[in-house]
Amino acid sequence: EAAVTQSPRNKVAVTGGKVTLSCNQTNNHNNMYWYRQDTGHGLRLIHYSYGAGSTEKGDIPDGYKASRPSQENFSLILELATPSQTSVYFCASGEGRQDTQYFGPGTRLLVL
Amino acid sequence: SQLAEENPWALSVHEGESVTVNCSYKTSITALQWYRQKSGEGPAQLILIRSNEREKRNGRLRATLDTSSQSSSLSITATRCEDTAVYFCATDEEGGRALIFGTGTTVSVSP
Structure with missing residues (x-):
């Protein structure tokens, strides 16, 4: 069974603070993705990675950075958090672009 | 506008009934996926x-795909309360970077 874990599960941050969301997968998948989910918008792609050392911009990358230090780990970094980044963030992994994506349980972020 | 969109926005059924969620998309695709989020x-x-497939089944689930009308449907038969969830279609745009998800259909199954 594919396994993707995220930490923390819940986070409260202050405006202007730095936030790091972590994702770990034990599937040995090459591709990893970060999405945010907001009511009325569905899942929107922030950043993705094809493998260790690579990061690519998704559809809404502004205000976010990503880091893929290893095959297993993919982080999303908010250098200067803003209230508009309050959302639920999901990490996913997959073999390839056309293949099944396996999602983590999500991180609920509140920026005050 | 969304490149993939489910309709209706929400559905309510009673246990045992069937339900169908529709998806329309706007690009040429290599595959379409259905996801459920509880x-x-x-x-x-x-x-x-x-x-190149027209229909796919998985237990009580049946998906269809019509590439000429750029549409898909997901049907669930003999629904159960645990089928209550948001259902998304996701398309793999040819040459695209990743899956494109719709905004979802909320399905509520009551006893």
Whole structure:
């Protein structure tokens, strides 16, 4: 069974603070993705990675950075958090672009 | 505008009834996937149907794909309360970077 874990599960941050969301997968998948989910918008792609050392911009990358230090780990970094980044963030992994994506349980972020 | 869109926005049925969610998309695809997201969880894939397939089944689930009308449907028969969830279609745009998800249909199944 594919396994993707995220930490923390819940986070409260202050405006202007730095936030790091972590994702770990034990599937040995090459591709990893970060999405945010907001009511009325569905899942929107922030950043993705094809493998260790690579990061690519998704559809809404502004205000976010990503880091893929290893095959297993993919982080999303908010250098200067803003209230508009309050959302639920999901990490996913997959073999390839056309293949099944396996999602983590999500991180609920509140920026005050 | 969304490149993939489910309709209707929400559905309510009673246990044992059937339900169908529709999806329309706007690009040429290699495959379409259906995902289910239960409250408090991440999405989980239900079915992947490739562009050369017209129908795919998985237990009580049946997906169809019509590439000429750029549409798909997901039907659930003999629904159960645990089928209550948001259902998404996701398309794999040819040459695209990643899956494109719709905004989802909320299905509520009551006893």
